[in-house]
Amino acid sequence: MKALCWYGKTDVRYQDVPDPQILNPHDAIIRVTLTAICGSDLHLYDGAIPTMEKGDILGHEFMGEIVEIGTAVTQLKVGDKVVVPFHISCNHCQHCVDKNFAACDNTNPNAVMADKLYGSSGAAMFGYSHLFGGYAGGQAQYVRVPFADGGALRIPAHIPDEKVLFLSDIFPTGYMAVENCGLKPGDQIAIWGAGPVGQFAIRSAFLLGASKVYSIDDVPERLKLAELGGAEAIDFSKCDLLDELAYRTGGRGPDACIDCVGMEAHGYGMQGLYDRLKTATFLETDRPIALREAILSCRKGGTVSIPGVYGGILDKIPWGSAFSKGLTFKMGQTHVHRYLKPLLDRIIDNQIDPSVIISHRLKLSEAPMAYDLFKKHQQECTKVVLDPLH
Amino acid sequence: MESQTEEQRAQSKVAKDLHEGHKIQKAVTIRAKPEGLYQFWRNLSQLKSILSNVNDIVLINGKRSRWEVQGPFGTPVTWTAEIIEDKPGHMISWKTLPGSDVNHSGSIWFLPRGEQTEIKLQLLYNPPGGKLGDWVATLRQRDPGTLILENLRRFKALIETGEVPTVENQPHGEKKLKYDILSVWQHEIHH
Numbered sequence: 001m002k003a004l005c006w007y008g009k010t011d012v013r014y015q016d017v018p019d020p021q022i023l024n025p026h027d028a029i030i031r032v033t034l035t036a037i038c039g040s041d042l043h044l045y046d047g048a049i050p051t052m053e054k055g056d057i058l059g060h061e062f063m064g065e066i067v068e069i070g071t072a073v074t075q076l077k078v079g080d081k082v083v084v085p086f087h088i089s090c091n092h093c094q095h096c097v098d099k100n101f102a103a104c105d106n107t108n109p110n111a112v113m114a115d116k117l118y119g120s121s122g123a124a125m126f127g128y129s130h131l132f133g134g135y136a137g138g139q140a141q142y143v144r145v146p147f148a149d150g151g152a153l154r155i156p157a158h159i160p161d162e163k164v165l166f167l168s169d170i171f172p173t174g175y176m177a178v179e180n181c182g183l184k185p186g187d188q189i190a191i192w193g194a195g196p197v198g199q200f201a202i203r204s205a206f207l208l209g210a211s212k213v214y215s216i217d218d219v220p221e222r223l224k225l226a227e228l229g230g231a232e233a234i235d236f237s238k239c240d241l242l243d244e245l246a247y248r249t250g251g252r253g254p255d256a257c258i259d260c261v262g263m264e265a266h267g268y269g270m271q272g273l274y275d276r277l278k279t280a281t282f283l284e285t286d287r288p289i290a291l292r293e294a295i296l297s298c299r300k301g302g303t304v305s306i307p308g309v310y311g312g313i314l315d316k317i318p319w320g321s322a323f324s325k326g327l328t329f330k331m332g333q334t335h336v337h338r339y340l341k342p343l344l345d346r347i348i349d350n351q352i353d354p355s356v357i358i359s360h361r362l363k364l365s366e367a368p369m370a371y372d373l374f375k376k377h378q379q380e381c382t383k384v385v386l387d388p389l390h
Numbered sequence: 391m392e393s394q395t396e397e398q399r400a401q402s403k404v405a406k407d408l409h410e411g412h413k414i415q416k417a418v419t420i421r422a423k424p425e426g427l428y429q430f431w432r433n434l435s436q437l438k439s440i441l442s443n444v445n446d447i448v449l450i451n452g453k454r455s456r457w458e459v460q461g462p463f464g465t466p467v468t469w470t471a472e473i474i475e476d477k478p479g480h481m482i483s484w485k486t487l488p489g490s491d492v493n494h495s496g497s498i499w500f501l502p503r504g505e506q507t508e509i510k511l512q513l514l515y516n517p518p519g520g521k522l523g524d525w526v527a528t529l530r531q532r533d534p535g536t537l538i539l540e541n542l543r544r545f546k547a548l549i550e551t552g553e554v555p556t557v558e559n560q561p562h563g564e565k566k567l568k569y570d571i572l573s574v575w576q577h578e579i580h581h
Contacts, residue, residue: 005563007563017561017563023557023558023560024553024556026553057561057562072552090547093421094506111543115539133557135560136562144560
């Protein structure tokens with residue numbers, strides 16, 4: 001089959017690889033019908049995530065048709081159209097039983113490696129380094145899906161792929177980020193980053209009762225898309241952001257702040273310079289600019305929710321502010337399995353059309369160019385979906 | 391509270407039994423009753439199937455068994471173990487007999503915790519290759535503590551899900567390079 005393989009920083013290649021096989025009883029093999037590049041794939045593309053191996057197949061947002069099932073798969077059958085969550089969860093350990101699927105104990109064969117870096121390992125992920133399991137990803141024509149029952153969600157055949165593909169990651173991620181804020185009716189939310197996760201957080205915030213959503217970015221096209229979703233756009237390159245947010249919220253600050261940016265934030269001024277210097281001289285791994293702003297601007301007693309990915313060590317976090325204001329922090333990988341069915345229902349009910357964020361429809365063979373485009377030209381490129389059959 | 395007392399009792403017992411060498415202690419919690427887990431562990435030929443670094447376990451009699459294990463430098467290491475205490479459904483203690491490559495003694499407990507079981511394993515051993523060998527093994531992630539934890543996790547996955555997670559024999563591009571924990575840290579430091 002054809003697949004997109006990682007070979008190093010900004011080096012990804014479309015090439016022939018062996019077809020996947022069933023390796024365990026709960027596996028299924030899926031013929032991929034649509035896949036996408038995630039913002040977090042850019043962390044791999046930038047070489048910011050350790051333990052990638054040359055030749056690893058990328059991709060954790062994908063859907064397709066089941067072509068083969070293992071002996072223990074009972075709820076799905078060959079021919080089913082399914083969307084697959086980006087993380088792999090066993091459905092049997094205590095964390096899965098408690099519906100904290102991203103904390104699954106049993107799917108990462110390299111869990112001891114994650115122990116050493118993070119204290120303990122969460123669920124494995126598709127196509128996201130050996131630290132997180134080393135599973136081959138879905139930017140490919142076929143992919144092996146472990147624990148298919150309870151993971152892969154069956155989709156009615158008449159629903160277009162583009163409307164449901166983002167159930168695999170970014171729609172649930174934006175939704176859970178808002179759910180984590182524990183909104184009360186009338187609450188106002190500020191959301192850093194108007195990329196795909198930010199766009200879904202904006203739309204989810206209104207679905208969950210926010211009265212006002214501020215979308216913070218410096219890319220005009222993304223801010224326009226945020227406005228289409230009902231948000232008030234704030235271009236942080238053109239204002240004093242903390243002053244602007246305080247003013248717009250009557251001096252209180254947003255009731256909740258969501259950091260949809262994560263470890264590779266772009267900042268201006270002294271703070272941006274500081275992080276660039278420190279990461280360039282290896283004294284810091286992540287650039288937590290959005291997170292600092294979220295903490296400083298959030299209202300007293302408010303919640304800071306962090307769906308943006310952080311991988312390592314952060315510097316100069318205003319902990320005194322967080323303590324003084326009594327903030328609540330919620331963060332972590334999304335428990336996608338929790339949200340699949342309820343969010344599919346919202347899509348079927350026409351409450352949201354996730355396909356509005358797609359800016360580019362390309363072939364898998366064009367993926368190397370698409371990664372470059374997604375990294376360098378955020379003005380025009382919000383979200384790339386890839387057709388693996390051509 | 392009962393299980394806590396149980397554990398304290400167990401810990402003082404192991405302190406008495408194991409009085410020299412390197413100490414390793416590892417634990418996992420499994421969604422299953424202690425009795426079945428004990429039985430799986432007590433059936434050494436069944437146990438062999440899930441221990442990733444064990445080449446062979448030969449039963450000599452009800453209490454004695456001969457083990458061949460992949461050592462840290464790829465060479466096999468052998469020992470003969472004798473069960474010195476066996477409390478069905480609860481704990482097993484063993485020690486190696488003279489003539490073994492790696493002398494050690496160990497205990498494993500199966501402690502009920504609500505609907506789950508805490509498995510606690512303690513081991514005292516003298517590392518092959520001395521302290522230097524031990525240090526190198528740690529860097530290469532093949533130290534006994536890591537191997538034991540990996541195997542306890544494989545056991546947990548098998549019991550809870552019916553399979554052990556794997557990515558062996560899945561497709562990938564060419565030039566597959568091996569990483570190790572050393573390069574992970576180097577990356578963390580230099581990135």
